[in-house]
Amino acid sequence: MxxxxxxxxxxxxxxxxxxxxxxxxxxxxxxxxxxxxxxxxxxxxxxxxxxxxxxxxxxxxxxxxxxxxxxxxxxxxxxxxxxxxxxxxxxxxxxxxxxxxxxxxxxxxxxxxxxxxxxxxxxxxxxxxxxxxxxxxxxxxxxxxxxxxxxxxxxxxxxxxxxxxxxxxxxxFSCAVNSIIIKLKGKTSHAGEPGKGINPALAIAAIISEFNTIIQSDITKENYCLITAIYTKMGSKAYGVSAGAGEIHFTVRSDSNSQMRRIELTLENLAQSIAKKHKLTCKTSWTQGFQxxxxxxxxxxxxxxxxxxxxxxxxxxxxxxxxxxxxxxxxxxxxxxxxxxxxxxxxxxxxxxxxxxxxxxxxxxxxxxxxxxxxxxxxx
CATH class of the missing domain: 3.40.630.10 (Zn peptidases)
Known part of the structure; x- marks a missing residue:
């Protein structure tokens, strides 16, 4: 050799x-x-x-x-x-x-x-x-x-x-991994009159808790699905302003490519329906995907x-x-x-x-x- x-x-x-x-x-x-x-x-x-x-x-x-x-x-x-x-x-x-x-x-x-x-x-x-x-x-x-x-x-x-x-x-041998970016757009308002704006905070909270219900973190069982919150951003450090936009990123893991496609669709639909419920516009995109x-x-x-x-x-x-x-x-x-x-x-x-x-x-x-x-x- x-x-x-x-x-x-x-x-x-x-x-x-x-x-x-x-x-x-x-x-x-x-x-x-x-x-x-x-x-x-x-x-x-x-x-x-x-x-x-x-x-x-x-x-x-x-x-x-x-x-x-x-x-x-x-x-x-x-x-x-x-x-x-x-x-x-x-x-x-x-x-x-x-x-x-x-x-x-x-x-x-x-x-x-x-x-x-x-x-x-x-x-x-x-x-x-x-x-x-x-x-x-x-x-x-x-x-x-x-x-x-x-x-x-x-x-x-x-x-x-x-x-x-x-x-x-x-x-x-190794899992499918993909990362979702969810961008939410509402409307800023005075922090003393939040009702005059559309704040994304509750939608972000709902997305986190809803995504959490889909997690099945035991890889020895079927439907393995790991969702990890990676990053979030909302509003600005202007204390008189109620936030009007926000975003949140997650990585998602599955033990098969076909299962991953199903999870991706589920998460996109969930994010959209939560945004709609809170009168926000929602854009989802994916990054750094691994088959x-x-x-x-x-x-x-x-x-x-x-x-x-x-x-x-x-x-x-x-x-x-x-x-x-x-x-x-x-x-x-x-x-x-x-x-x-x-x-x-x-x-x-x-x-x-x-x-x-x-x-x-x-x-x-x-x-x-x-x-x-x-x-x-x-x-x-």
Whole structure:
């Protein structure tokens, strides 16, 4: 396997220079300069604006498999003080995308040294996963039109799970997530004569309490639905004025894409009817939507076999993860699967300011991805 020290150095370098969603220009350049040591047969740059694709072709025609990682970091100030801490204020790799990139670069090295026998292996370094826009940007890019994968795969590191453990699940792996913005418009008036205006306060209160009745927060039961109030704003700090407008935002989670569509409609209708009752106009919109990752059974079988061949501990999870991941858009278009890679029981949680990707699991990820690619491209 590619010298793991080189992959660790790359990972730490990526960690030091994080970039937020849609701005990963230097991150993509760093990855590209690493790949120049293991030249792909074809490179596509600026896919989905800042993304990158490396293609390794087999000697004969055959199946095409795509592996995807993410380029972006989060707008979180790092609290770690180690040598490779983030040099960009207020931005850091708190989801481990630096590690995911290192894994895909390690896979590139393996594919360069051991060409697939047949078919094609595509490595996608995808931008803007964190805000839910990147997968769509890549899929809509005309440069992606020529790529028709038979299977798509991705992994995510999992703090709280034993290091090197491979976590698999058939059907929904990660939840559908969408965020609703509800804007209410009434009429301002004197605070001493609120009856002469239309204040949105009671409507906001009613929306919060009505939405609350729809929550079913136990993911082990059917109709899982989590609704979290995120932000609200009403009126202004002018104490003689009764507020005439307000807005409220929620994130919504469900364990299937079809169930999510139903919930979205229910919430929109509820907000509209409450607004109408309080004589307010209401505008609803959605932002940062993530499709549920719905894993294909055959793809999951490839992962299980790859883990077993490599002697890694395998966990079959019975319930989905509650976070969203925009790879779900790929699994809607192509058969594929996302799996988890244990990052250690005591590793800080994802999105925490003290999180850091554990370098020990880079080669684990490379081994599983490479073994999957061998199964699909008949390489031995």
């Amino acid at each position: 590619e010298n793991s020290n080189a992959l660790i150095l790359l990972r730490k370098e990526l960690h030091q220079h994080p970039e937020v969603s849609g701005e990963e220009i230097h991150t993509a350049k760093r990855v590209l300069s690493f790949l120049e040591n293991y030249p792909p047969d074809e490179v596509i740059t600026e896919i989905g604006k800042t993304g990158l694709i490396a293609i390794y072709k087999g000697k004969k025609t055959g199946k095409t498999v795509l592996f995807r990682c993410e380029l972006d970091a989060l707008p979180i100030e790092e609290t770690n003080v180690f040598g490779h801490r983030s040099l960009n204020n207020g931005v850091s790799h708190k989801c481990g995308h630096d590690g995911h990139m290192a894994i895909l670069c390690g896979l590139a090295a393996e594919l360069y040294h051991n060409k697939p026998e047949s078919g094609t292996v595509i490595l996608l370094f995808q931008p803007a996963e964190e805000d839910g826009s990147g997968a769509q940007k890549v899929l809509l890019d005309t440069k992606f039109a020529s790529i028709q994968p038979d299977y798509v795969f991705a992994l995510h590191n999992l703090p709280g799970f034993p290091m090197h453990q491979i976590v698999v699940k058939n059907e929904t 549920a990752n719905e894993n294909d059974k055959t793809a999951v079988t490839f992962i299980k076999k790859a883990a077993t061949i490599n002697g890694f501990d395998l966990l079959e999870k019975d319930k989905p993860f509650t976070w969203g991941e925009d790879f779900g858009l790929f699994t809607q278009h192509y058969p594929g699967a996302m799996f988890g890679l244990g990052a250690g029981i005591n590793t800080a949680a994802l999105h925490n300011p003290d999180y850091d990707f554990p370098d020990e699991i880079i080669t684990t990820g490379v081994s599983v991805f490479h073994q999957i690619s061998k199964q699909i491209t008949n390489a031995h």
